[in-house]
Amino acid sequence: MFTNKDLSIYVHVPFCARKCLYCDFLSFQAEKELISSYFEALSKEIRSYADTYKDYTVKSVFFGGGTPSLPDAEYICDILKLLHSEFNITEDAEITTELNPGTASFDKLKAYRAAGINRLSIGAQSFDDKELKTLGRIHDSAAFYKTYEDAQRAGFTNINIDLMSALPDQTLESYHSTLKKAVELKPSHISAYSLIVEEGTPFFDMDLDLPDEDTDRLMYHETKRILEEGGYHRYEISNYAYGDGEKNECYHNKVYWERGNYLGLGLGSSSMIDNVRFSNITDIMEYIKRLSDSESVVEEREELSEKACMEEFMFLGLRLVKGVDADLFYRQFGQKLEDVYAGPLIKYETLGLIERVGNNLRLTEKGFDVSNTVMAEFCF
Amino acid sequence: MDQSKIRNFCIVAHIDHGKSTLADRMIEKTGVLTMREMTSQVLDNMDIERERGITIKSQAVRMIYKAQDGEEYTFNMIDTPGHVDFGYEVSRSLAACDGAILVVDATQGVEAQTLANVYMALDHDLDVFPVINKIDLPSAQPDEVKEEIEDVIGIEAHDAPLISAKNGIGIEEVLEAVVHKIPAPTGDPNKPLTALIFDSIYDSYRGVIVFVRIRDGVIKKGMKVRFMATGAEAEVVEVGYFGPGRFIPSDDLSAGDVGYFTASIKNIQDTRVGDTVTDSANPCAEALPGYKKVMPMVYCGLYPADSAHYSDLRDALEKLQLNDASLFYEPETSQALGFGFRAGFLGLLHLEVIQERLEREYDLNLVTTAPGVVYKVHKNDGTVFDLTNPTNLPDPTEIDYMEEPIVSGEIMVTTEYVGAIMQLCQERRGKYLSTDYIEQTRAILKYELPLNEIIYDFFDALKSRSRGYASFDYELKGYERSELVKLDILINREEVDALSFIVHKDGAYERGRKMCERLKEEIPRHLFEIPIQAAVGGKIIARETVKAYRKDVLAKCYGGDITRKKKLLEKQKEGKKKMRQIGNVEVPQAAFLSVLKLDSGD
Structure with missing residues (x-):
């Protein structure tokens, strides 16, 4: 679906008002001065790439974090303006920013819209105030509703709501209620993730009452049922778009799963361009220093072997509901998927975890529950 | 070389009593090594030994000592293992020596292994003199320990050097004692070559390196030698001495010397430890007595x-x-x-x-797979065979009766733990024989125990129930008739031969139950439910179930960080490679040793 001259851009904004207790992403609180220096460095990084990618057409931009809506609106708007001047961003490009309730005023939202941002991803996580508190979020459900209304008033029609299941003390009932409230708002997109307690987060060391595995899976299946009833379709393990077609599906996310080119800008961001993966350093002081010295901030670079590309093709593609296209596999690698992966295919087809539909190979409903197990088998 | 200036000896000690440290100090003092060359324990040069703090392989080292009488002496120190399991290796090292230094910890006194090792040295006609180590520790009781050595072992100890190997105290005295208390070798360099192989190692560059003690005659480069037991012949390529951590080539080795040779040995099976090497052209009349042959237990x-x-x-x-x-x-x-x-x-x-x-x-x-002992199976047709693999046990209807090996064990323990240790022995089907008090606070408990009750975790249990104070020594006594059954394990309804083991019938249920519990912990959850069953004679006596897992999803993949996700998947896959596939079930290698840990709960 992507040509090899298509490009997506991810911009990382590592600042948060406060770190959530489950958060495993690269983010932290920062003083105004540091924020300002960071965006200055980020601008330098963007300029340093302009020549390199002048032949590429940018089809999506995504501001992620952290909380991109925390710094003043000008920062994001200026960066977007700079991206427009340094890259060929198409007219109809999907331009998303993440947003946390309580950090974005109506004015800020208006400024985003005016700057050309056309999609929002709002971190609601839950509509239950007790659960939000447990997560260490700074907002309550009232603040979310306010932000959502403001966003609509500011002219945003393409909005994603992030939800989480398998939270501490969450019950099937409270999760149902969250799902229903989300559906009532009819956002164009809903992401529903199941909480994973990662080592190194405060949650990891806390004695939490987490829903058991069976409840967790029930929540996952209920998400699908309720959202489908509400008019959504699931196109990826955790992602749902309103209506039938691809229109409301997140283009930027699909670039990751279908191995399109993307350039990560900012602290700790990851890129993959023409089958080379690289990522930026994660120390902010070092990031700022290197850019002020006009040095590269790329630290890890891996040219993917054909085998590595095949692995990625499989384990990323299988996250999508439509699965992977065997014809496309053959066109890309000159070998038949059925030959390269004969073993895992037989094994998991027999176990009813993957199935063939036309040219495509995809996870079954049972397969989604244990997707890691299946995907791991496609690594050499 | 003048034989009267050679001393071949070893150091025997209970584990942890400081043998290796003393060896290091002696090497330092004799100046063969510079301080820089000293690794912490020169003799223990294998990784495992370093980590476990025990010496496994016999090795030898030569040092030159200038004694107080002004003469230069050649010391060949042969290292011996300290653990009871290695009695055989101790024996073969001792055969290359003329005397032994007994190291006794001034704070611990005589321990079971001290006795075992000293008796073995005396069995080989070695002259033994004691040294008291760790005298710098506040709890050292050198006088009591001397008395104990004289009372319990029966060797003279009143002039035993008082040393601290760790701090280098009294080492000179030990070196002088070697000169005066250990006899020089006797042997005739003019007789035909007679050399005892006490060890050999395989080196990928030089092939087999044979360690020998020359009794009579001379061995030199270019000579054709014969290995008397195997009849193999080879030409000597190099001879030499043992430098600390390396080999030092020399022109020859003659009667009384300890050293090594390499030869054009094609088949490594040709050189057997304990065999006698002689000159092909001028062979000796008869081989030296080999070592006592030991049977695997x-x-x-x-x-x-x-x-x-x-x-x-x-x-x-x-x-x-x-x-x-x-x-x-x-x-x-x-x-x-x-x-x-x-x-x-x-x-x-x-x-x-x-x-x-x-x-x-x-x-x-x-x-x-689970370790087991050798059982004697008496069949109805009157034949008897040794069973080393539980899988080979015939159908119960063909068996008249079975016998299992019994050991006589001696446990030395401080009196306060006597009760706990007696209870342990009883749990292990031990037969109580006697209690001897060697002094007011210490006793030796004598028991007869089935070998299969002590091979698993008996040492650990002993240590934990006596807070580390008990020590244990045993020897095979013989076989006794016993009610034994084969316990089979079924994973996902498939019998796994590698997990079968023989157990006393009274303990079968308990063992089977614990085995299932342990396997349930070891076997990871699969996509399907896995029953784990224990059975005796086809009858299920215990069962556990490994539940199927319902969920294994990686949710968020953030900002395109695919590498991290891939690493997770690779780790998952890597974990699987360490598994053994049994039917549809992936079983970790550790599971096959589960039976070992059955009693670790106590």
């Missing part, structure tokens, strides 16, 4: 984790056997594990050491 199956490495495992075992004649092995096959070997060991520690050496030195990934 514990058997287990050794399998390559990846069946493609079967021949690598065979080669490695062949090389290990070269310097460890007590290691026995023969090929066997298992339905669950494929081609492998049934190997025999002197004890569980020996087994573990061999297993680790195979894994570390030969880079092999092994699956080890």
Whole structure:
């Protein structure tokens, strides 16, 4: 679906008002001065790439974090303006920013819209105030509703709501209620993730009452049922778009799963361009220093072997509901998927975890529950 | 070399009493090594030994000592293992010596292994003199320990050097004592060559390196020698002495010397430890008495984790056997594990050491099955055979009765733990014989115990129930009739031959239950439910279930960080490679040793 001259851009904004207790992403609180220096460095990084990618057409931009809506609106708007001047961003490009309730005023939202941002991803996580508190979020459900209304008033029609299941003390009932409230708002997109307690987060060391595995899976299946009833379709393990077609599906996310080119800008961001993966350093002081010295901030670079590309093709593609296209596999690698992966295919087809539909190979409903197990088998 | 200026000796001690440290100090004092060359323990140069703090392989080192009488003496110090399992290796090292230094810890006194080792040295007609170590510790009681040595062991100790090997105190005195208390070797350099092989190692560049003690005659480069037991002949390529951590070539070795030679030896099986080497052109009349042959006490199956490495495992075992004649092995096959070997060991520690050496030195990934002892099976037709692999047990209807090996054990323990240790022995089907008090606070408990009750975790249990104060020594007493049954384990309704073991019928239920519990912990959850069952004679006596997992999803993949996700998947896949496939079930290698840990709960 992507040509090899298509490009997506991810911009990382590592600042948060406060770190959530489950958060495993690269983010932290920062003083105004540091924020300002960071965006200055980020601008330098963007300029340093302009020549390199002048032949590429940018089809999506995504501001992620952290909380991109925390710094003043000008920062994001200026960066977007700079991206427009340094890259060929198409007219109809999907331009998303993440947003946390309580950090974005109506004015800020208006400024985003005016700057050309056309999609929002709002971190609601839950509509239950007790659960939000447990997560260490700074907002309550009232603040979310306010932000959502403001966003609509500011002219945003393409909005994603992030939800989480398998939270501490969450019950099937409270999760149902969250799902229903989300559906009532009819956002164009809903992401529903199941909480994973990662080592190194405060949650990891806390004695939490987490829903058991069976409840967790029930929540996952209920998400699908309720959202489908509400008019959504699931196109990826955790992602749902309103209506039938691809229109409301997140283009930027699909670039990751279908191995399109993307350039990560900012602290700790990851890129993959023409089958080379690289990522930026994660120390902010070092990031700022290197850019002020006009040095590269790329630290890890891996040219993917054909085998590595095949692995990625499989384990990323299988996250999508439509699965992977065997014809496309053959066109890309000159070998038949059925030959390269004969073993895992037989094994998991027999176990009813993957199935063939036309040219495509995809996870079954049972397969989604244990997707890691299946995907791991496609690594050499 | 003047024989009267040679001293061949070893150091014997209970584990931890400071043998290796003393050896290091003696090497330092004799100036063969500079301080820089000293690694912390020169003699213990294998990784495993360093980590475990024990000495496994016999090694020798030569040092030159200028004594107070102004003469220069050549000391050949031969290192011996300290653990009871290695009695055989101790024996063969002792055969190359004329005397022994007994190291006794001034804070611990005489321990069970001290006795065992001293008696073995005396058996080999060695002159033994004691030194009291660790006298710098506040709890040192040198006078009491001296008295104890005289009372318990019966050797003179009043003038024993009081030393601290750690702090280098009294080392000179030890060196002088070696000169005066250890006899010079006797032997005739003009007689035909007679040399005892006390060890050998395999070196990938030089081939087999043979360690010898020359009794009579001379061995030199270019000479054709014959190995008397195997009849093999080879031309000597190099002879030399043992420098600390390396070999020092010399022109020849003559009567009384200890050293090594290399030769054009094609087949490593030709050089057997304990064999006699002689001159092909002028052979000696008869071979030296070899070592006491030892029988393996514990058997287990050794399998390559990846069946493609079967021949690598065979080669490695062949090389290990070269310097460890007590290691026995023969090929066997298992339905669950494929081609492998049934190997025999002197004890569980020996087994573990061999297993680790195979894994570390030969880079092999092994699956080890539950260790067992040798049972005697008397069949109805009057025939008797030795059972080393539980799988080979005939149908119960063909068996008249079975016998199991019994050991006489001596446990030395401080009086406060006598009760706890007696209880342990009773749990292990021990038969109480007597209690001897060697002093007010210490007793020796004598028991007869079935060997299969002590090979697993008896040492650990002993240590934990006596807070480390008990020590244990045993020897095989013989066989006794016993009610034994084969316990089978079924994973996902499939009998796994590699997990079967023989157990006393009264303990079968308990063992079976614990085994199932343990396997339930070891076997990861699968996509389907896995029953784990224990059965005796086809009847299920215990069951556990490994529940199927319902969820294994990686949710968020953030900002395109695919690498991190891939690493997770690779780790998951890597974990699977360490598993053994049994039917549809992936079983971790550790599961095959589950039976070992059955009693670790107490």
